[in-house]
Amino acid sequence: xxxxxxxxxxxxxxxxxxxxxxxxxxxxxxxxxxxxxxxxxxxxxxxxxxxxxxxxxxxxxxxxxxxxxxxxxxxxxxxxxxxxxxxxxxxxxxxxxxxxxxxxxxxxxxxxxxxxxxxxxxxxxxxxxxxxxxxxxxxxxxxxxxxxxxxxxxxxxxxxxxxxxxxxxxxxxxxxxxxxxxxxxxxxxxxxxxxxxxxxxxxxxxxxxxxxxxxxxxxxxxxxxxxxxxxxxxxxxxxxxxxxxxxxxxxxxxxxxxxxxxxxxxxxxxxxxxxxxxxxxxxxxxxxxxxxxxxxxxxxxxxxxxxxxxxxxxxxxxxxxxxxxxxxxxxxxxxxxxxxxxxxxxxxxxxxxxxxxxxxxxxxxxxxxxxxxxxxxxxxxxxxxxxxxxxxxxxxxxxxxxxxxxxxxxxxxxxxxxxxxxxxxxxxxxxxxxxxxxxxxxxxxxxxxxxxxxxxxxxxxxxxxxxxx
Numbered sequence: 481x482x483x484x485x486x487x488x489x490x491x492x493x494x495x496x497x498x499x500x501x502x503x504x505x506x507x508x509x510x511x512x513x514x515x516x517x518x519x520x521x522x523x524x525x526x527x528x529x530x531x532x533x534x535x536x537x538x539x540x541x542x543x544x545x546x547x548x549x550x551x552x553x554x555x556x557x558x559x560x561x562x563x564x565x566x567x568x569x570x571x572x573x574x575x576x577x578x579x580x581x582x583x584x585x586x587x588x589x590x591x592x593x594x595x596x597x598x599x600x601x602x603x604x605x606x607x608x609x610x611x612x613x614x615x616x617x618x619x620x621x622x623x624x625x626x627x628x629x630x631x632x633x634x635x636x637x638x639x640x641x642x643x644x645x646x647x648x649x650x651x652x653x654x655x656x657x658x659x660x661x662x663x664x665x666x667x668x669x670x671x672x673x674x675x676x677x678x679x680x681x682x683x684x685x686x687x688x689x690x691x692x693x694x695x696x697x698x699x700x701x702x703x704x705x706x707x708x709x710x711x712x713x714x715x716x717x718x719x720x721x722x723x724x725x726x727x728x729x730x731x732x733x734x735x736x737x738x739x740x741x742x743x744x745x746x747x748x749x750x751x752x753x754x755x756x757x758x759x760x761x762x763x764x765x766x767x768x769x770x771x772x773x774x775x776x777x778x779x780x781x782x783x784x785x786x787x788x789x790x791x792x793x794x795x796x797x798x799x800x801x802x803x804x805x806x807x808x809x810x811x812x813x814x815x816x817x818x819x820x821x822x823x824x825x826x827x828x829x830x831x832x833x834x835x836x837x838x839x840x841x842x843x844x845x846x847x848x849x850x851x852x853x854x855x856x857x858x859x860x861x862x863x864x865x866x867x868x869x870x871x872x873x874x875x876x877x878x879x880x881x882x883x884x885x886x887x888x889x890x891x892x893x894x895x896x897x898x899x900x901x902x903x904x905x906x907x908x909x910x911x912x913x914x915x916x917x918x919x920x921x922x923x924x925x926x927x928x929x930x931x932x933x934x935x936x937x938x939x940x941x942x943x944x945x946x947x948x949x
Contacts, residue, residue, distance in 0.1 A: 507659040512704035513642040514900035523556035536600045541607035543584040543841040545869040585612040589620045603636035610641045614651035643893040645937040649674040690939040705943040714910035717948045722789030735760040766816040790916045798828035807857045807875035810884040832858035863894035873904040885915045892934040
């Protein structure tokens, strides 16, 4: 087995990680930050498992990464074409005969029992772990527990994510439970250790003993920082303060107080946003395409003839960057807002496309390749969909220098992962990050609470950056 694959080779730190995963720790979180090169190490590890032990691997990931990671596996693992396959349907004999089987998370949940130890399947690698296995009670996590338990001490388990801690301590529990269940034993014991519960309402109001989580993760994680591999990060963060128009502000104030109460609660306990918060945000972000509450599926314009402040700001940015011939990444949390941004970008002369939850894996792959080749110069994305796996530092020969957040996601990890799409190797220039907010709105509260989450994450994971505002 060789650790080189023409025309590339592993860096010394990647070879060190490979040795740890192969010789020392079969169960270990690969927590390298985005852009530090986790994938090549894992591909060579998969080959080493087969060459030395005859152990086959299941590799789980978001659907949009299947084709990309298939190419990576063939390159770095030096496999034949029939030895690495994608499972996206019923399990066939060719899947059971393959050395590495790539699949989405849901496909694993449905098909995991077909891949038994008797057939040589002892390893599971999980790309973007934080997007799929953050809840102990989910059917998907329970299927993973059962699959891992059948392998006993022969299990190879490598979850891959630069953000193991995803908003609250319970998101770390499933990985710890597989790696070493004796730390906590049960999710109830975990919650008693780390949740602060209001004695009257019995609701979670905060978290404690994060230093214990930090000690456990430090022992069982590989942590490669982008700055250690490529040098210091050069970020220029700009906060744009926009104003709502008069009708927009009046409609927003109707839901304001209740929305703030709902926001505080679901940020702490992980529940879904309430109706008031959802309506307030829709009024803020896309008042010209507000959902018709009488005729579901239809849209109404509650501010006819007026352009929202954020959309106007985005339009100005598009025109400036078009005149400078600079590529652009832009993120927004709501789909109607993304569609409006697409129209504005194209009107400004941008060659733009959207990647969100409505975009098929095939379409996302085509948009990704078009941007990298320079045929597109703008990608408008949902932070939770376009925040992993994509390498968008370069658009053709031009380096991306601008990342815009027209509206923010609730998770600090989505922000971190999203701007890291433009930081895949050492940069030639500083990266400008612009965040648009409305004056005197829930935007400030979202930013405050995501910063609080990032402060907790920084206590648990070495190298996690507190939100820069």
